[in-house]
Amino acid sequence: MDLKILRKDTLLQRDMLSREEQRRRSMMIINRIIGMPFYKGAATVFVYVDFRSEVSTRPLITHMLQCGKKVLVPVTLVRERDLLAVSIKDPDTDLAPGYCSIPEPIVTIREKQMISPGTIDIIFLPGSVFDERGGRMGYGGGYYDRFVSQKAPQALRVGLSYELQMVKKAPLQDHDELLDYIITEKRTIRGSR
Template identity: 55%
Template structure:
């Protein structure tokens, strides 16, 4: 196991030890901090991951964005093509179903009518396993979001993370994409993407 894999595994184990009350309270603090940001105010079309297991919960965020009149897009994993299709949703309760690895994803019935071109995205809200103070990100090893980010360099990039997922510096690879911001329950970290 290399250093990156070890770091990812250790941080995910710590995240998985958060209890449901900690996850809910931290997720709410992160949601409130994000909703107050200019990036949310200025964006019309926002892609957000749908949370799974111990990730920062995003369903309340998605509902808040929809209530504000935002066009909300969520990813549909295409494993054989190693890509994410982007699908607009209106009602998470009806539009999402268990998908790849049991992660909630858009129902196939929404396609192709609700398929969204990545170039239409103003902002992408990402998950991840570990983040650093430069805006570096380790995902889960599949590279799906790195490929999406490379397609849309003009879209804003914000990750949601618990403070325990943030380290000083990650050993990033050339293909790893930097973020604009990381929002935790305690702070907003400004990344180095445009510096």
């Protein structure tokens, strides 16, 4: 199947989930994460802030902050086609709509709380389509692929996905980076990175 059609069809299916169903499935995924040894041992975690119908990360962010983990979230630099990692302490006050209205750290804390990606233990990634090898198709910009390969290659890569986003083998491109794990509401998949 054509990459663009697969991405579009999968996102349409994801968008059709009710808000309640998104919340329910997201909590199942978060409960799986909280029980994972790699999560328990992580000190610094980079996590996307959910947008539209993505797996919700707000409850995970709250849990990480309560556990004393350093929580980093992305700032999108469109011109540079890059991401920054910025530490937050309270998602309710530290975030505001940014690029494409995606929540990101407010300008006043960006410079003071920017953190080196080399310190990241885990990166939680969003995506449109995932596969059983640990493949991930993003949204077409390559931001996360560049970030994990060039700035944080040491970090464990974990994709968060609803089961409906899973395919046997995604039509990955050369720049698409493989993940260590993909966590859905039904299972944990060990990637082949």
